[in-house]
Each structure stands twice: as structure tokens, then as C-alpha cells.
Amino acid sequence: xxxxxxxxxxxxxxxxxxxxxxxxxxxxxxxxxxxxxxxxxxxxxxxxxxxxxxxxxxxxxxxxxxxxxxxxxxxxxxxxxxxxxxxxxxxxx
Amino acid sequence: xxxxxxxxxxxxxxxxxxxxxxxxxxxxxxxxxxxxxxxxxxxxxxxxxxxxxxxxxxxxxxxxxxxxxxxxxxxxxxxxxxxxxxxxxxxxxxxxxxxxxxxxxxxxxxxxxxxxxxxxxxxxxxxxxxxxxxxxxxxxxxxxxxxxxxxxxxxxxxxxxxxxxxxxxxxxxxxxxxxxxxxxxxxxxxxxxxxx
Numbered sequence: 001x002x003x004x005x006x007x008x009x010x011x012x013x014x015x016x017x018x019x020x021x022x023x024x025x026x027x028x029x030x031x032x033x034x035x036x037x038x039x040x041x042x043x044x045x046x047x048x049x050x051x052x053x054x055x056x057x058x059x060x061x062x063x064x065x066x067x068x069x070x071x072x073x074x075x076x077x078x079x080x081x082x083x084x085x086x087x088x089x090x091x092x093x
Numbered sequence: 094x095x096x097x098x099x100x101x102x103x104x105x106x107x108x109x110x111x112x113x114x115x116x117x118x119x120x121x122x123x124x125x126x127x128x129x130x131x132x133x134x135x136x137x138x139x140x141x142x143x144x145x146x147x148x149x150x151x152x153x154x155x156x157x158x159x160x161x162x163x164x165x166x167x168x169x170x171x172x173x174x175x176x177x178x179x180x181x182x183x184x185x186x187x188x189x190x191x192x193x194x195x196x197x198x199x200x201x202x203x204x205x206x207x208x209x210x211x212x213x214x215x216x217x218x219x220x221x222x223x224x225x226x227x228x229x230x231x232x233x234x235x236x237x238x239x240x241x242x243x244x245x246x247x248x249x250x251x252x253x254x255x256x257x258x259x260x261x262x263x264x265x266x267x268x269x270x271x272x273x274x275x276x277x278x279x280x281x282x283x284x285x286x287x288x289x
Contacts (some may be wrong), residue, residue: 023251025198027225040181042253059252061183070226075245077225080252 003058003083009035010089011062013081021049024085028077032089033064039080046084058083132175136209140171141257142278144184144207146271149262158184158259166207173206173255180204183248186259187285191244194232194285195256196224202250204257208283215284225249235286258285 005011015030023045039061043054062081066073114120144166148155158165162182163173173180182204185193197203198221203211214220224231228245232238239245248256260282266274281287 023199025249025251027198028249039183039252039254045252059254061254063246066226073226075228075247077247077249079249080254082252 003038005035005058005060005083005086005088007035007037011035011060011086012089013062014085014087018046020046022046022085024081025079027069028064028079028081031064031069033062033068033079036061036063036078042082044082044084046082060086062086133205133210134175136175136205136207138208138278138280138283139275140209141204141207141280141283142275143169144171144257145259145278145283146275148259149266149274150271155186155259159186162257171207173204175206180206181254182207182257183254184257184259185246185248187261189243189261191246192232192239192285193246193248193256193258194224194228195248195250195258196221197250198222198225199249199251202255204255207257208280212280232286235281237287257283260287260289263289 011033013024013028013031013033017026017029037060039059041056042059043056047054059080059082061078063076063078066075066077069077111120111125115122144158147169148158154165154168157168162184163179165184166172166182173182187193196215201211201216201221203215205211220231225247228247229239232245250256260278262274263277266277269277277289279287279289282289
């Protein structure tokens, strides 16, 4: 499977709170950020936690401005996120 | 997740499941402890300190360490293996413009092979919840005052990568040996909650 995103791409994280285990932190849900690098390919933690077979798929380092996550702060937070958690952000940053 | 794991209901559940597994012969007594010991074997902040000191004295090594941590640490005989699979290492370098700090907000992911078992504060709910929101205030509480012009980047180990901070080399250490430099590096420096 080819990677859906590349460094520099603007992305938005999923908003939905899944019923089981996930590695998308709550504070980073529904947030806009930028892909800074690819962090390899790994089976999706959400599926592994439920004992399901899971093909490796791309994981990315995604950089968020603190002000976008928390409404305040001048720092940045880089979160490592599976492709499944992301959708393209078509809006202007 | 509670910061006090020993007394939490989850801990009691885990002990109960362990006992059942042992009763049914699915788990050897002490097997879990042995696996944990194997994972932590050889892990100490001295490993991270040795890597930092080498990067300070050898600019080419520093470049390799930042580009491909797993390959570079093998040059000094270190490995991110020991767990079920080799973990990916990503080293982030501090400079005058940017300071990095590491956290695992979801649990307590930590580069055990290079830093040893994680300290209690790293696993505390207070650190994990606050450092992503207000890192400058948290770092001040650790005694680290950064200039207002220094940007802070927080790395949340939310997936498979483990992070280590490469601190800035202190001024006035030009004449020190690699060994002397390594002795300056602290565990907090490798996590980003201290300057070195």
C-alpha cells in the first residue's frame, strides 16, 4: 500500500471516539496539523488490541500548534499517528 | 489511568489474571518478571549519555544519530531490541532556537534500552497531562528556565517510535574528554526536563 500522505501535507485528525483501544490521544482529536515525517509502517494498534489481523500501514509524525490543540500556548506538539486517524485538510491553514 | 498503579482496580485485575494463568499452566511463575528483567537488562542512562558525548565530539556521528538512530547506536554496541520487536529510535537535538521534551500521554513509552527504567515522575498523570499543554511551566518546575525566544516542541510517544533528546553541549567544555562529557549528561537531560 502506498503512503497516503507526505511531509508538508496538511491533515486533520478523526473526531470520533472509538469504542475500544486507540492511540489517537483525546487532546489531538479533530485537530489540524502538518505531516513532518513518516515513522515507518506498523499494524494498527486499535486492531491488534482486539486480537484482529492488521496489515502494516503508514505512521506519521504530525506537528500541531499548541494554540490549535488547546486554544493557548506558543509551543508545538508532535504526535505519532497511524494513517487511519488522518484525513486530508482541505481548508486554508 | 491512575498514577498510583499498585493500588488501582486494574492492578488487582492483572494480578488475578496472572494467578489464573499460572494455575492453568499457561504462564510459568516469575515468567513476566523475567521478561521485564530481560527488557531492562543493560538499560541505564549511561547508555544515552555515552551516545550524547560521542555526538558532541564527533559531528559525523551526530548527523548519523539524528538521521537513523537505530543504525547509529549500533556503532556503540547498543540496540533498541529486547522487546517483542525492535523499536524505532528517533533522536531530537536541542539548540538555541528549539528545545525538545518527551512524554507518553497515553501510557509510559520510554527508551528503556538507552535510559533504563523510567522515573516515577515520567509515568505520573501530572507530568503526562500537563507537559503537552504547558511545557514551559512544567520545565520551570523542574528548574529549567528557557529564554522566551527558545521554541518548545513536545514529542508524544503515541505509537511505535521511542524518542531521546540530544542536549546542547555546555559552554566551556572544549577541553573535556568524551568520558568527562558523558558524566555531565543526566537522565532528565535525555528526556528534555533538564538542560543537560
